[in-house]
Amino acid sequence: MQTLKKRTTYSIGEFASLVGLSAPTIRYYEREGLLKAHRDSSERRVFTDVDIKWVKFLLHLKGTGMSINDLKQYVTWRAMGDETIPNRLALLKNTKTDFMNQYREVQHHLQILNDKINWYEAKETGNNQDSEAFADYLKRLGHTE
Amino acid sequence: MQTLKKRTTYSIGEFASLVGLSAPTIRYYEREGLLKAHRDSSERRVFTDVDIKWVKFLLHLKGTGMSINDLKQYVTWRAMGDETIPNRLALLKNTKTDFMNQYREVQHHLQILNDKINWYEAKETGNNQDSEAFADYLKRLGHTE
């Protein structure tokens, strides 16, 4: 059973748009050690599909709240081999804990935003009980602060 | 039926810690026009419970993704009276739309973070199918990218 691997490579511009970043940002990430590019005969960066997967993974981590510095730490540990798996796991779990806390807060913020939108809409359509104040409206809904 | 209103006032330091900000941040918000403080006989800022409610409300809006500039716009419209309610409503609805889009993205990021944590844990306890690659693991779970 023979497997044909597509051997596609990308310039920094192609690569950048494939992962949704700018070329300067890719260079910046490389300077920070988050990725390393191969080079062609004239020192131009060459990227592969594996690099795409890697950057997309980094962006997922970043999207959960990890800073560039956190990512650097992760990448450093990764380069050190399997004995740093506990470190990486702890970092990811802390990230998750922070994320979940933020998540809860943000849901409360959304609730207030929704309440305010509904309050304005009631006010606009004249459905407001005698121009009820927002604070009283919230109290009536059982939403604090 | 007589109502006793507690007439408590706060210095900037007390106020700041009550709303979870620093005194310089309160001054910064005042400079930006997000709030205005009363002053005592020696020009020191004086805040009330109403101000606390107001700042907390602003922080809820801020927590849904509104920038200081968005808040300034909101406050400006608010000061112009009820004819700007449609403007404010539109601003809040746009904020909500942006928020919901971000929310969905971030949930996907969390999914990948969770998958990676579980993958590491499987790897640690030796429960990994022959050191299955993360990409294959994701594919098996039906999680893209």
Added chain:
DNA sequence: GTACATCTTAAAGTGGACTTTAAGTCAATG
């Protein structure tokens, strides 16, 4: 063979949201 897009580097600049500094005022306490 020349124009043009795209790449290369190092270094400086940007935006947002504060934070810090410096120099001074004021009220209360010992």
Added chain:
DNA sequence: CATTGACTTAAAGTCCACTTTAAGATGTAC
């Protein structure tokens, strides 16, 4: 009545994550 701590202002500084600039090299299209 001097020290202390909390306040006042304006202006400069900080942090993060990029972005922009400048000056030059290279490969491709006509």
